[in-house]
Amino acid sequence: MREFQTIPAWVASFPALKTITDPVWCEVSNNARIINLPVNTPIFHAGESCENYLLVLAGSVNVQKVTEDGHEITLYHMQPGHSCELTTACLLSGSCYHAEAITTTAVQAVLISKKEFMQALNGSDGFRKFIYSSIDSGMNELATLVEEVAFGPMDQRLAQHLLDSVLCTNPIKTTHYDLAVELGTAREVVSRLLKKFEHQGWVKLRRGEVEIIEKGELCTLVKHHAP
Amino acid sequence: MREFQTIPAWVASFPALKTITDPVWCEVSNNARIINLPVNTPIFHAGESCENYLLVLAGSVNVQKVTEDGHEITLYHMQPGHSCELTTACLLSGSCYHAEAITTTAVQAVLISKKEFMQALNGSDGFRKFIYSSIDSGMNELATLVEEVAFGPMDQRLAQHLLDSVLCTNPIKTTHYDLAVELGTAREVVSRLLKKFEHQGWVKLRRGEVEIIEKGELCTLVKHHAP
DNA sequence: TTTATTATGTGACTTAGTTACTGAAGATCT
DNA sequence: AGATCTTCAGTAACTAAGTCACATAATAAA
Numbered sequence: 001m002r003e004f005q006t007i008p009a010w011v012a013s014f015p016a017l018k019t020i021t022d023p024v025w026c027e028v029s030n031n032a033r034i035i036n037l038p039v040n041t042p043i044f045h046a047g048e049s050c051e052n053y054l055l056v057l058a059g060s061v062n063v064q065k066v067t068e069d070g071h072e073i074t075l076y077h078m079q080p081g082h083s084c085e086l087t088t089a090c091l092l093s094g095s096c097y098h099a100e101a102i103t104t105t106a107v108q109a110v111l112i113s114k115k116e117f118m119q120a121l122n123g124s125d126g127f128r129k130f131i132y133s134s135i136d137s138g139m140n141e142l143a144t145l146v147e148e149v150a151f152g153p154m155d156q157r158l159a160q161h162l163l164d165s166v167l168c169t170n171p172i173k174t175t176h177y178d179l180a181v182e183l184g185t186a187r188e189v190v191s192r193l194l195k196k197f198e199h200q201g202w203v204k205l206r207r208g209e210v211e212i213i214e215k216g217e218l219c220t221l222v223k224h225h226a227p
Numbered sequence: 228m229r230e231f232q233t234i235p236a237w238v239a240s241f242p243a244l245k246t247i248t249d250p251v252w253c254e255v256s257n258n259a260r261i262i263n264l265p266v267n268t269p270i271f272h273a274g275e276s277c278e279n280y281l282l283v284l285a286g287s288v289n290v291q292k293v294t295e296d297g298h299e300i301t302l303y304h305m306q307p308g309h310s311c312e313l314t315t316a317c318l319l320s321g322s323c324y325h326a327e328a329i330t331t332t333a334v335q336a337v338l339i340s341k342k343e344f345m346q347a348l349n350g351s352d353g354f355r356k357f358i359y360s361s362i363d364s365g366m367n368e369l370a371t372l373v374e375e376v377a378f379g380p381m382d383q384r385l386a387q388h389l390l391d392s393v394l395c396t397n398p399i400k401t402t403h404y405d406l407a408v409e410l411g412t413a414r415e416v417v418s419r420l421l422k423k424f425e426h427q428g429w430v431k432l433r434r435g436e437v438e439i440i441e442k443g444e445l446c447t448l449v450k451h452h453a454p
Numbered sequence: 455t456t457t458a459t460t461a462t463g464t465g466a467c468t469t470a471g472t473t474a475c476t477g478a479a480g481a482t483c484t
Numbered sequence: 485a486g487a488t489c490t491t492c493a494g495t496a497a498c499t500a501a502g503t504c505a506c507a508t509a510a511t512a513a514a
Contacts, residue, residue: 065374073377075370086366093363099370135362136320139313142369143302143326147292149376150300150411154470175492184377186471191493207479207492381501402461413502418462434461434510458513463506470501475494482489 024123043101050090059107073184085138251350270328277317286334300411312365398438
């Protein structure tokens with residue numbers, strides 16, 4: 001029996017969790033496991049049941065849909081400070097996954113077992129609030145994605161993604177194929193658009209790399225919905 | 228104080244709710260209001276806060292995204308026996324709506340106030356289970372929609388929607404514009420595809436109506452992912 | 455009936471996705 | 485090192501889908 005338990009250090013990475021002081025959450029968070037995963041590690045597959053809640057401390061996990069005929073599209077990224085909304089939904093309902101997740105970098109994550117997750121959900125008002133608000137933002141992000149996929153011009157979507165990525169490293173380490181999966185389009189389409197960007201002098205292309213030269217021009221492309 | 232309350236009759240329309248016997252749910256369900264709405268009544272708009280939980284008894288409500296430049300796409304339909312997953316997410320997190328909802332027929336619905344919803348959520352295991360599983364199916368439906376919008380050929384998506392609609396009435400009462408909103412495409416695209424279907428002898432077109440002649444042919448179009 | 459509104463048809467054009475290749479860069483093998 | 489393999493990128497030709505600018509037809513309103 002641990003009488004005077006403290007909140008573990010990893011919770012500091014989650015602004016919305018670190019204010020929780022319930023004894024239940026204290027117990028559950030202390031029972032969580034921290035795991036380290038190399039790049040390209042599958043986290044879950046469609047059809048699998050969900051046994052753990054997941055919080056990302058470092059790195060990035062790609063959550064995507066894959067169709068029968070091999071088309072892929074990224075739904076969202078699990079990134080530091082965030083959870084996986086599809087996992088949350090699965091745990092809440094006890095159903096199984098309907099998407100794929102794979103690490104795109106080395107990842108450090110917190111694992112909370114289904115049982116402990118349920119205890120925290122039932123016993124901690126703060127944790128429940130956290131889960132509810134992440135469910136809400138997950139739903140709204142998916143709805144927004146539907147809208148973007150349906151109506152967003154490809155050049156703007158590509159530019160936006162490059163701008164998001166360049167915040168980490170400037171020559172962005174990625175292939176045209178990876179960019180295509182990100183946007184749910186074909187590799188050839190990405191290649192064509194990138195060449196166009198390169199001719200404008202906005203980017204410089206090398207094998208496995210996209211270097212952003214004119215951030216500002218990419219921004220105006222994104223902003224101007226009708227140029 | 229009502230000591231021997233019974234579950235109200237409308238609950239029978241919801242298979243997943245009618246087995247719940249908690250006193251809390253009994254109380255909440257008895258306090259629900261039943262409302263009747265004419266066709267084309269807005270239920271909520273983006274930016275509004277969410278004050279009531281909604282269950283549909285009869286009719287259909289369209290939930291859709293509308294972009295700045297006027298493009299529209301249907302996310303899902305609230306139909307008899309179902310709730311509105313975006314409303315649920317809003318209530319859970321206390322945030323506001325990020326989509327639009329409007330009745331597409333006359334609608335009879337059950338309204339549960341935010342306060343009563345929260346009481347049922349906290350006090351009734353059965354109701355909580357119902358909410359959790361509807362959140363999960365809502366998320367997965369949205370994720371599947373992303374996939375369909377990204378990769379589904381338009382003719383197949385149109386055929387599928389006609390097949391869904393024809394279950395109600397055979398000459399389907401709809402306009403090409405409405406079909407376009409349903410699929411998130413342009414009216415002209417729908418007009419062209421419908422003309423093609425008509426030339427094949429699969430449908431008969433009249434102003435404001437699509438009559439399905441060859442259900443089987445539309446089915447094979449949908450099934451054969453690569454014809 | 456005249457006029458206005460809503461629904462549909464169509465051609466010309468742009469953007470996006472597919473098919474079928476090509477060659478080039480890096481990795482692996484001997 | 486040189487030969488080979490694998491992955492990545494480029495491109496042309498075609499089909500599908502979305503946009504723009506209309507014309508025409510059916511219904512509703514004045």
